[in-house]
Amino acid sequence: MSAIIEIKNITKEFKVLNRREGLKGSLKDLFSRDYKIVRAVDNISMTIEQGEIVGYLGPNGAGKSTTIKMMTGVLEPTSGEILVDGNIPYQNRTKNAQKIGVVFGQRSQLWWALPLVESFKLLRDIYQIPGKDYEEMLALYRSLVDIEPLLHKPVRQMSLGQRTLSDILAAFLHNPKIVFLDEPTIGLDVSMKAKIRTLIHALNQEKHTTVILTTHDMGDVDALCRRIVIIDKGKMLYDNDIEHLKRFFGSYRTLKIRVAGDLSEQADKIQKEVPECSVSADEEWISVLVDEDKAGVMEVLGKLQKTHRIRDMQLEEISTEEVIKKIYEEGVK
Amino acid sequence: MKRKGFRFYFKIYCKILAQDLKSKMSYRADFIISTIGMIFTNISGFVSFWILFRNFPQIKGWDYYEMLFLYGFSLISITPVQCFFDNNWSLRQYVYSGDFIKYCFRPINLFFYYQSEVFDVKGLGQLAFGIGTLVYAWIKIGLGFTPLMLLKITVFLLTASLIMIALQNAAAATCFWIQNSFYVLDLAYRFRDYAKYPITIFSPVFRFVFTFVMPIAFIAYYPSLVVLRPDTVPVLSWLSPLIGIAFFYVSYRIWMFGAMKYSGTGS
Numbered sequence: 030m031s032a033i034i035e036i037k038n039i040t041k042e043f044k045v046l047n048r049r050e051g052l053k054g055s056l057k058d059l060f061s062r063d064y065k066i067v068r069a070v071d072n073i074s075m076t077i078e079q080g081e082i083v084g085y086l087g088p089n090g091a092g093k094s095t096t097i098k099m100m101t102g103v104l105e106p107t108s109g110e111i112l113v114d115g116n117i118p119y120q121n122r123t124k125n126a127q128k129i130g131v132v133f134g135q136r137s138q139l140w141w142a143l144p145l146v147e148s149f150k151l152l153r154d155i156y157q158i159p160g161k162d163y164e165e166m167l168a169l170y171r172s173l174v175d176i177e178p179l180l181h182k183p184v185r186q187m188s189l190g191q192r193t194l195s196d197i198l199a200a201f202l203h204n205p206k207i208v209f210l211d212e213p214t215i216g217l218d219v220s221m222k223a224k225i226r227t228l229i230h231a232l233n234q235e236k237h238t239t240v241i242l243t244t245h246d247m248g249d250v251d252a253l254c255r256r257i258v259i260i261d262k263g264k265m266l267y268d269n270d271i272e273h274l275k276r277f278f279g280s281y282r283t284l285k286i287r288v289a290g291d292l293s294e295q296a297d298k299i300q301k302e303v304p305e306c307s308v309s310a311d312e313e314w315i316s317v318l319v320d321e322d323k324a325g326v327m328e329v330l331g332k333l334q335k336t337h338r339i340r341d342m343q344l345e346e347i348s349t350e351e352v353i354k355k356i357y358e359e360g361v362k
Numbered sequence: 363m364k365r366k367g368f369r370f371y372f373k374i375y376c377k378i379l380a381q382d383l384k385s386k387m388s389y390r391a392d393f394i395i396s397t398i399g400m401i402f403t404n405i406s407g408f409v410s411f412w413i414l415f416r417n418f419p420q421i422k423g424w425d426y427y428e429m430l431f432l433y434g435f436s437l438i439s440i441t442p443v444q445c446f447f448d449n450n451w452s453l454r455q456y457v458y459s460g461d462f463i464k465y466c467f468r469p470i471n472l473f474f475y476y477q478s479e480v481f482d483v484k485g486l487g488q489l490a491f492g493i494g495t496l497v498y499a500w501i502k503i504g505l506g507f508t509p510l511m512l513l514k515i516t517v518f519l520l521t522a523s524l525i526m527i528a529l530q531n532a533a534a535a536t537c538f539w540i541q542n543s544f545y546v547l548d549l550a551y552r553f554r555d556y557a558k559y560p561i562t563i564f565s566p567v568f569r570f571v572f573t574f575v576m577p578i579a580f581i582a583y584y585p586s587l588v589v590l591r592p593d594t595v596p597v598l599s600w601l602s603p604l605i606g607i608a609f610f611y612v613s614y615r616i617w618m619f620g621a622m623k624y625s626g627t628g629s
Contacts, residue, residue, distance in 0.1 A: 098463075098625065101466070102466075103467075104625055123470070123471075126467055126469040133463075133464070136460075136461055136463070137464075138467065140378075140381070140479070143381050151374070151377060151381070154373065155374060155468060155470055183385070
């Protein structure tokens with residue numbers, strides 16, 4: 030294993046205009062400008078090995094995109110160092126581009142009017158992919174997904190799922206060392222999500238491609254990533270194995286119960302009764318997250334049984350989703 | 363990785379162009395309507411020109427056919443910008459919506475990649491109009507024909523095109539800094555109408571502006587003098603190829619500078 034991305038203490042600051050409110054404020058902005066410095070990424074360091082799939086997580090506005098843009102060479106860090114396969118991305122943007130693939134979930138990079146296969150041929154020329162490698166890659170794609178119906182369809186006419194799939198295939202086509210996937214499964218249905226996860230996993234295994242994945246879908250993380258990096262407000266909160274994180278929250282259990290009446294209303298009531306737990310509700314269950322160091326599950330259940338008629342119950346280990354939620358809320362202490 | 367020289371880019375451009383034409387042909391109605399639109403725009407421009415000359419047989423010593431020559435010359439010289447650089451018109455939307463970032467990840471020249479995406483076929487019709495007008499005026503003036511003249515007119519047409527392209531590049535690039543760059547681009551586009559007239563008809567202030575600030579006088583007037591008035595060619599005319607290249611280069615650097623500092627929107 031060798032390091033493919035090395036990031037040392039990078040910081041990115043933006044100068045933003047302090048906008049005043051209302052029309053009068055806007056007029057004032059025209060004449061006197063009042064800037065403030067916003068630190069989007071604050072002193073982040075990490076090393077990523079060749080062949081890893083890293084989940085890069087954080088709430089909206091945490092600085093994920095900014096970090097990705099610095100790794101792809103679109104942005105220059107304010108301070109700190111980034112090396113991508115030995116290159117400084119911002120200074121050698123073209124050279125860097127040859128080694129990476131990028132997919133933005135919502136923004137196709139393919140030629141809108143062209144059938145997929147023509148886009149592939151153009152990419153083959155742009156990236157100067159040798160004919161043999163190109164054919165091998167197409168053969169691999171054929172073995173992994175059913176691409177025949179996609180090949181002759183203009184990208185414009187594809188569904189969102191097909192387009193995302195095509196974009197991912199296009200990003201891997203020149204066999205890059207690293208592929209950045211920015212929310213690849215956003216807006217997709219369950220079966221398409223599964224298809225895309227399988228594809229990413231297979232390509233990573235087959236080509237030993239490093240994958241940096243940003244997502245809000247914990248299903249993606251569970252299916253693909255062993256290591257996760259979490260940032261919030263530009264600062265790194267966590268960088269380690271996902272299992273380690275779960276052990277860290279090992280004393281947590283999720284108690285799922287079903288009671289009579291409107292679930293979200295009941296959940297609010299229950300929250301008041303057991304303030305030490307965090308309570309949420311979906312269509313089927315009320316979930317009570319219990320920290321067993323503070324209160325036993327049976328204790329909580331006993332308390333609730335006195336006031337509610339519990340029709341059904343389940344006990345679960347903490348899910349990745351809840352772990353991440355807790356970290357966003359409280360951080361790792 | 364091989365070095366990417368002119369041949370590499372030329373090959374890529376031809377392939378993109380061929381694909382683009384193929385997909386455009388598949389929208390027949392679109393193709394026909396835009397061609398008809400182009401023809402009518404040119405005819406109406408020509409008619410207003412003709413009406414003008416019914417009333418004023420001469421403008422500052424320039425007669426009808428000489429003016430027609432200028433007119434044809436300017437039509438040809440705006441063809442390249444129309445055909446090859448039409449994507450400049452969409453730059454503003456790409457930058458504003460954040461979609462411009464998709465152009466930043468390819469291992470080829472960003473400016474080339476961006477402009478290669480669109481080829482406007484309508485420009486070709488305009489080219490035909492322009493050549494027709496120019497040849498007609500040429501014969502009527504009785505300029506005669508030598509290979510040297512052909513060389514001169516070709517060089518100066520290329521020069522004029524470069525300046526037109528440069529003007530549009532620079533205007534489009536303003537969107538990297540300001541939100542409403544459409545007006546700048548539109549202004550640059552409208553100014554080219556003035557390129558059809560001999561600069562001597564304007565007041566000294568505008569003469570200065572059109573020569574040194576917004577060099578539209580180089581789009582048709584100065585280059586045409588070389589063929590039309592070979593006895594009294596000002597130095598500026600001979601300089602125009604250099605000015606064309608320099609101005610194009612500057613506009614390219616401005617465009618690239620803007621593109622490199624582009625940071626995208628949040629996602």
